[in-house]
Amino acid sequence: MALKDLSLSLQFGDLDDAALHRAALPRHSVTRWIRHALDLDAEITVRIVGAQEGQALNNSYRQKDYATNVLTFDYTQEPMIMADLVLCAPVVAKEAQENGKSLKDHYAHLLVHGTLHAQGWDHETSQEDAEEMEARETEILAGLGIENPY
Template identity: 80%
Template sequence: MSLPQLSLSLQFARFEGADEHRAALPRHKVARWIRHALDADAEITVRIVDAEEGQALNRDYRKKDYATNVLTFDYATEPVVMADLVLCAPVIAREATELGKSLAEHYAHLLVHGTLHAQGWDHETSEADAEEMEARETEILAGLGQPDPYAK
């Protein structure tokens, strides 16, 4: 099976502890995780941010005044997926600890999750859509040798 092509820009904001996040996100792994979640060629920017930038973006674009783990800004889905994925490092670090996962494992899940959003998947429209998206994420991650992110 041939995976879709990916033009990837990987960016890290300047924040305390950024080196730990850089170490968890080598470019080749980020590209692999995203490519396995793609159904078409893509141009994607991944930006790792601090809580302040994450909160500002969530507030300005989603009208929710808190930092969230991943924000997806999709610009086109056919024939090329074009999107920005913004991941909030402190939120992801906290969640990984709470879930008993490694930082890289949690990033893999959220990059797959964000990439699916960039292609039109939405878990907030209905319970059935949420279950379908979770099943797709689990399937992709299993193919990458990652555990089920929803296993209790």
């Protein structure tokens, strides 16, 4: 199956250890990871943020007053995907370290996860939906040479 087209904007906000996160997120890798998770062509902005911006966004849009690893803002799903994926660098780094994963592989997982959310996948609706989404993520990541994140 041919990969879908992707128009990508990759942005880095004000964050500590910017060089570390930029090194883990080369544009060609980010493009590859997202394209493998797409069922339709897409325009996606990926923004890597610090804890303050991540917390403010999570509080504003989800009423949860803490920074989370990835937020997905999906605007349209047809005829193409239009979405923003916001990843909080310090949360991603902490999770990667705690779970013994490379920073690059954890970013790949979260970008695939966020891309699936942008297409309507949801793991919070039921246990069955969560298991289906995890299986899809694992399948995509395996195709990218990345181990099962769960």
